Amino acid sequence: MSQAVMNTKQRAIRKDNPALALIGKILLYAVLIFVGVFTLIPFVWMISSSLKLDREVFVYPIQWIPETFRWENYVKIWQKAPLLTYFKNTAIIAIVVTCLQTLTSSFAAYAFAKLRFKGRDLLFMAYIATIAVPWQAYMLPQFIMMRSMGLYDTLWAMIVLQAFSAFGVFLMRQFYQSIPTDLCEAARIDGLSEYGIWFRIMLPLSKAAIATLVIFTFVGTWNDYMGPMIYLTRDVNKTVQVGLRRFIQENSSDYHLIMAASLCSLLPVSIVFLCLQKYFIEGIATSGLKG
Amino acid sequence: MAQTAAKPKKRKMSRLERKNTLIAYSFLAPNFLGFAIFTLVPVVFSILLSFINWNGGALSTMQWVNFDNYATIFNIDKVIDKFADGIAAVQAGETDWAKLMDKNFLYFFNRVDLGIALKNTLFYTVITVPLTLVCSIALAIALNKAVKGAVVFRTIFFFPYVASMVAICVCWNFMLMKDGPINQLIMALGIPFNKSWTADSTMAMWAIILVSVWRNMGYYMVIYLAALQGVPVELYEAATVDGANKWQQFRNVTLPQLKPTTFFASIMMIISCFKIYDVVAIMTEGGPGRSTKMLVTYIYEQAFAKIKYGEASAIAMVLLVIVLTITIIQFSSEKKFAND
Incomplete structure (x- = not known):
């Protein structure tokens, strides 16, 4: 009882007191801005350091804006390592994997979601079960098999490694199941083949899901580190991530150059993210939990 | 009666079913082939490999060793020895528990x-x-x-x-x-x-x-x-x-x-x-x-x-x-x- 009275009182105070509300608002923004700064600081520091001389990077007190902007750092890095090759390799892998993944998994997902056939549930269980198995648990046998197939140290290794993930099938199936089966039935009566239904009805309807899958596959492939680390050894085959790692090890005290190269490695994915972030957020919000 | 009515229907269905199954498999095949070769097989292979002694040489050098690999990674002999030592020490009146824990009872997590x-x-x-x-x-x-x-x-x-x-x-x-x-x-x-x-x-x-x-x-x-x-x-x-x-x-x-x-x-x-x-x-x-x-x-x-x-x-x-x-x-x- 007294508790309730007190609460009503508090509420009355809160409502009648615009100053308190204002303080709350200010506090809220203060926290958001503080965390925002904390989140962005490494990137700011990266940009700032990439435009300095190596001996300026760790001066005390820290200089956020370089005295003179050393744009030449961004020229030097391309001469120090075959960065262009790394970018080209990564782009090839990312694009091929994204295409293969989207195509084959939407194809398979259609069968799982809309067709009846023997062994469907069992097969789907196998897919689901392997999502739960961490890749690190079977990366070694996979590596041994790939090597015996002659795929070691080729871009193909990275492509086949990631192009047939069970997760893509799962994601697309979830989406296809939300499309009414009546739609397929109607199309079947109209004489459309299953392939026709997939191409003319399912594919156009699942643009949002495809966008999500494309983005996640692209970013995942671009940022993959452990895979290329295991499979790609020759410089001509390296991806941006392992190439950058090599760059870091070979020029370990050229902090300014490392930061410049790191920044370049971030650019493509950052641009994709900033342009398509709506799909990112929606994709995680709807599929993140199930994945 | 119900059976006789169901029989011809079932046969007709099964032909359709077979066709449907084939179509379904054709949808699955591209993904499943890749998935089976590069995920399913390695997963099974991985379980087997944990019971095999092999250092990457020719396949003939593989050797089935039961749980030896597990015994090695858990260092089971030494862990048991140390544990037994610890118990013996306690019975003998050792009271330096910090040392006992570190060197004997928690040997596995510390060493x-x-x-x-x-x-x-x-x-x-x-x-x-x-x-x-x-x-x-x-x-x-x-x-x-x-x-x-x-x-x-x-x-x-x-x-x-x-x-x-x-x-x-x-x-x-x-x-x-x-x-x-x-x-x-x-x-x-x-x-x-x-x-x-x-x-x-x-x-x-x-x-x-x-x-x-x-x-x-x-x-x-x-x-x-x-x-x-x-x-x-x-x-x-x-x-x-x-x-x-x-x-x-x-x-x-x-x-x-x-x-x-x-x-x-x-x-x-x-x-x-x-x-x-x-x-x-x-x-x-x-x-x-x-x-x-x-x-x-x-x-x-x-x-x-x-x-x-x-x-x-x-x-x-x-x-x-x-x-x-x-x-x-x-x-x-x-x-x-x-x-x-």
Whole structure:
């Protein structure tokens, strides 16, 4: 009882007191801005350091804006390592994997979601079960098999490694199941083949899901580190991530150059993210939990 | 009667069924072939390999050794010996418990590589998961209010998640160096600390935790934002009518409503924590000493640096069992949460 009275009182105070509300608002923004700064600081520091001389990077007190902007750092890095090759390799892998993944998994997902056939549930269980198995648990046998197939140290290794993930099938199936089966039935009566239904009805309807899958596959492939680390050894085959790692090890005290190269490695994915972030957020919000 | 009626129908269906099955298989084939060869077979192979002694030579050098690989990675003989020694010492009147624990009873977690890797991974998980949860819930609740520029903040918080590991880890590494900006800040606050974080055996783990939380909180924030939007407004209205203040609303409405999300987010996080590799490989390479050695870094080291395939697979099975156990817990609780 007294508790309730007190609460009503508090509420009355809160409502009648615009100053308190204002303080709350200010506090809220203060926290958001503080965390925002904390989140962005490494990137700011990266940009700032990439435009300095190596001996300026760790001066005390820290200089956020370089005295003179050393744009030449961004020229030097391309001469120090075959960065262009790394970018080209990564782009090839990312694009091929994204295409293969989207195509084959939407194809398979259609069968799982809309067709009846023997062994469907069992097969789907196998897919689901392997999502739960961490890749690190079977990366070694996979590596041994790939090597015996002659795929070691080729871009193909990275492509086949990631192009047939069970997760893509799962994601697309979830989406296809939300499309009414009546739609397929109607199309079947109209004489459309299953392939026709997939191409003319399912594919156009699942643009949002495809966008999500494309983005996640692209970013995942671009940022993959452990895979290329295991499979790609020759410089001509390296991806941006392992190439950058090599760059870091070979020029370990050229902090300014490392930061410049790191920044370049971030650019493509950052641009994709900033342009398509709506799909990112929606994709995680709807599929993140199930994945 | 029913049977005779069903029979011809069934036969007709089965021809159609066969055709449908063929069509279905043609849809599945492209993905399934790749999936079977590059995922399904290796998974099975991996279990077998953990019972085989093989150092990557010709296939004929493979040798079935039952549980030897497991005995080796757990260093089971020595662990038992030390344990027995410890018990004998206690019976003999030894009372230096700290020493007994360290040298005898906890020999596995303090001396054996696998034990250390398990201990480190567990420590990392136990700290990282709650920290990330708290940060992501707080951010989601803050952004769920009518703030100006919510989209900008959301983009900023989420950004580290898409940034590549190598770049952000090397950047954090530099920032956490002896004369780096973080230490400058700490010194400015009057705390004497003048070491590279990743070169210090206690701080290295905290550096990894810091980067992990920093990177992942935006991702889980997005999940929480979606969940918050699903909380019925009526609940808050009812709570307000009942005179609940903001904190009570949070305690009694928001948190219970977010319970399923929190559960799944925790499971996802725990699993990804157990699979941690990139951050460690780039920032500390498991060091200094063995202070940040994790399960996956240990697998990697045994598999690709020491070429001990059998032992690497046995460690991989330990990881597999842990992750599968967590997944099974998730599945069995799924029903419970659905009914709540």
